[in-house]
Structures are given as C-alpha cells and as structure tokens.
Amino acid sequence: MMGNLFIVAAPSGAGKTSLVNALIAQHAEIKLSVSHTTRPPREGEINGKDYHFVDQQTFSAMRDAGEFLESATVFDNSYGTSSAAVKSLLADGFDVILEIDWQGAQQVRNNFQQAIGIFILPPSKATLEQRLRHRGQDNEDVISRRMRDAENEISHYVEFDYIIVNDDFEQALTSLSSIIVAQRHSLAIQKNIQADLIAELLAQR
Template identity: 50%
Template sequence: MGALIVLTGPSGVGKGTLLRSLIQRHSELYLSISVTTRSPRPGEVDGKNYYFVSRSAFERMVANGELLEWAEFAGNLYGTPRQAVEEHIRDGRRIILEIELQGARQIRKNFPDALQIFILPPSLLELEYRIRSRAQDSEEAITRRLQRARTEIAAADEFDICIVNDDFAKALDRIETTLFAAAAC
C-alpha cells in the first residue's frame, strides 16, 4: 500500500546520511527528489540529489501548482514535485520526503495520514559542531541555520515520532522500527 513519510529536522542533524543508509537497506522505499534554487554542493548531481533550477523556474513551478510543498530556507527555495509523489503513492510505493518544517506543515494539511518523523540533534552545541564541520557555509549562513534550528526544535512535538540522532546506528534502527511497524498496522 502506498504511503507518504515525512522526515524533518534542522540542517546538520544528519537527515541525509540517515536516509541514504535507510534507502540502501530498503530498496522498496523511494526517496523523493526535491527541487532547489541553491547551487550544488561538491559531489551533488542534478536529478539525483536535487533538481537544481533558477529562481524564476522555481517560481513558475509554484504558480503552476507543480509543487506539493515548498519553502524558503537559508535564502534558497526548496520544493517537492507533486506529480512524482502522487504517482508513487498511486502505484503502491512508500515515498519519503526529506523536507524542512514549513514544508512538513504544508504536507500535514494536504496529506494528514502521512507519517511525520522529526530528527533531533543531541544538543545545539553538537548541531553547531556538525554544521561547522561540513565547511560548506559562510558564518552568516551558519548563524541563520542555528537560529532556524532553535525554531524547528521547538516544533518537534508537532510530529508523530521524534528521534534523537546521538548514535547513528540506534537512530537508523529507530527509523526502521517506526516505518515497518507503521506498515504492519
């Protein structure tokens, strides 16, 4: 049976790393590819990690109703292509969205049955360390990400499940347990 799963958490919490491992272990899960206006990071591939588009192209997608949800984060726009998600659900697939808080709230309105999981850092200090360790952001961007993280963490109780990513293997196991226990219901 098709299902929509939302994975949210602050930037730097490890969502992407957890999802890559989850998808490697469970090929039956499909990860939605988001559209973004940000520049690719080293090693990212258009159409695999994200669809990288101009701001004007993104705005056209919004105006045409082509995005299931969208949000602005750290000066860039991110969104989920509607058609691909709806097709996978109709085809009985389980699709995962890795999105920010604003997008997760939009999904909750449009898909109230979606399973919503929030990934928490062990602490704000650890989150700051992780963001700085990536060495991909300016000091201004780091400050914005940390301010946003405080807001997002305060909203964690809006989600069905909260998982602290303090131990990678345990966090991954908890996500698996959540997903496959929910599928058995």
Template identity: 50%
Template structure:
C-alpha cells in the first residue's frame, strides 16, 4: 500500500555517524519525524527510554515479534532491534514523513514489505577513519570495537542494495546530501500531485 507520507530508512555501520546526521536533519526539517525502535539491549550513557529507544526485555521483544507487531526486526551485535508496524503506518497514513535509523538487515526487510521506502546508506570515508571514530567514543571495549569493525565489512558491502549513498567525510557536506535526498523525494510527481493538487487541477494534469 502506498501512503501519502514518505518513509526514509537510514543504515550505516557503527561509528559512521548515522545518528548524529539524522539528529541534525530532524533539527533542520520540522516535517520529518523519527520512529523510535524497540531494543532488548541496555541503555548507553545518557540514553533514555522513549527517546533514543524503547528499552524492553528480550522476552517482551520476542512476544511482540511473535504477535507480528514489528514492521521489521533483527539481531545486531547480540541484541534485538525492531520497528513498530502500527506506529509507522499510522504516521504515514496521516501524510507524515518518517525517518528510521536501523541496520541493513531491517532496511532490506522493509524494502520488500514497502517498495516505496527510500533506503539511504551512510559510509565512512575510510576504514581507518571508522576505527578512529569508534575509539573516540571512549565507552567501548577493544574487543567490542574489533567485532564492530569486522561486522562493518559485511554491512558496507550491502550499500549496493540501497537507493542512495552518503559518504560522511565532512559532516556539513554529508548533512547537505541527506537533506537533498529528502527534498528530492518530496518533488517527485506523485508527491507533488498530492501536495499541490490545486495546481495540478488548474493545469489539467492527471
């Protein structure tokens, strides 16, 4: 089913800057709304329940999955992550544009269920820079960083399945690229026909 709102799905390897870019995009674009995912992992740092994620137990997560309440779900770095189907569909049905920050597995699941979704992959400029960013976080053990670097090679290889790729070498440039993708999607014929219906009627456009 095609909804009046757009669904933007952003994925990246850990450390590529996905969350920082999406947060900055939301501050620039009041028409965008972020979907908060559910996860079985524990909060990190200053993360809060209902802000970054809905933090629930693995048993609660598995129950929701069994009831078909997730749009998509996947296991990442040993933790479960999922997107509420009802929350996404309700927002898009009302014409809202929604951004999802998820891993590549979930993104590809959504593309199968919802072909109109716009998939965006964030790439680091190099493996060396990705390692530096992971180390700069200062809250991740060396063995975890090694695991994430290993996983990143598989994740980056999936970028070819995405509609757009943004290289986050210079943050301001990457943010401009991300914003341009959102703007371009809103200028497509079907979107303009919905949003500028009076103009289309006046010009006798189908």
C-alpha cells in the first residue's frame, strides 16, 4: 500500500514543528521528510535529522537537476524537498509529512495532486509574536520581519484542505492526528486494503 503525502504549513512561530515532532513520536508509521537547506544550523540541530545542510552551490545543482519535489527561498535561505526520498518512503507504505511553506505547497500540488494540505494558525497575532520571542532564536529585526510576512503567509490558508488553530497544544495535536487517521480510512484506500474482506462479506452463499 502506498502511503499518503501530507503538507503541513504555517507562519513562523505558529508551532507547526512542535506539533509535527509530537505527532511523529506517537506514530511510527509517519515519517517527516528531511529538507535540504542552505541556512546555517541552529544550536542543537543535527545534519541529516533536522535538515540536510548544504551550501548554495550544491543546492543550486540539485535544483537544476530536477531533484527537488519543491524548493523555495525563505528569509534569504533556500529550502528543498528531495523527490526521490519522498517517493521511496511512500512506496514503503509510510505516510510522509512535508513541513514546508505555502510556496512549496503550491509546487507539490502541481507535481503530486493527491497531497493533503494542513494549515496551522496561531490563536492571535499577539500570541504569534510572543512565541517568536519566547523561542529565543531570532533578533528583533528578524522577529519584526517574520511578523510582517505572517499576514501574507496566512492569506494562503484557502489553498489547504484542513485548518487547525494551535491554541491548546494537546487539542491541536489530537486534531492533527485525527486528520491523518481519517485519511487512512478513506474509501479510496480501504477498498483496496479490504478487498478480500469485502468480497467475502458480499459473496452469496
């Protein structure tokens, strides 16, 4: 059985990374696609686990060779998703999550129409700014820039299939998990998985 491809996007600081990490910790059958990026590692990040950290020359060569399912430039850094890595995980039956922005989501939709989009919203602008400051990763100029860009990012929510407001973390995590589980039980998937059972149940004696 082929796995499902999920796109999870959000403005910076909405909590999508924390939600995705918690989801994967609960579900061994879900894998996070590890993106390539040209930005320098943050404290505690591990190459190959958090990102594949590469220089701009390497990234550009991969992009020009068509190796990325999607790629984008965000805050002056390049990000890309390996098409081969995603297809390999899907073929092995894993559900795959792409933690990308709206630009990348548009590209994935063009190349993989079956992808399911999930957009994470913060409960308010004030909360979004508070979270950006609390994580202590960015200076004031970067925080101001992220807040200015948040409105544009959020305006693309209409391009996604599901919306989750990350106000209460545990509730948001439950909602995210429910979407994943529901997709596995869709008719399109289960009619093939349960073909033998359905044939037996419908067989006339």
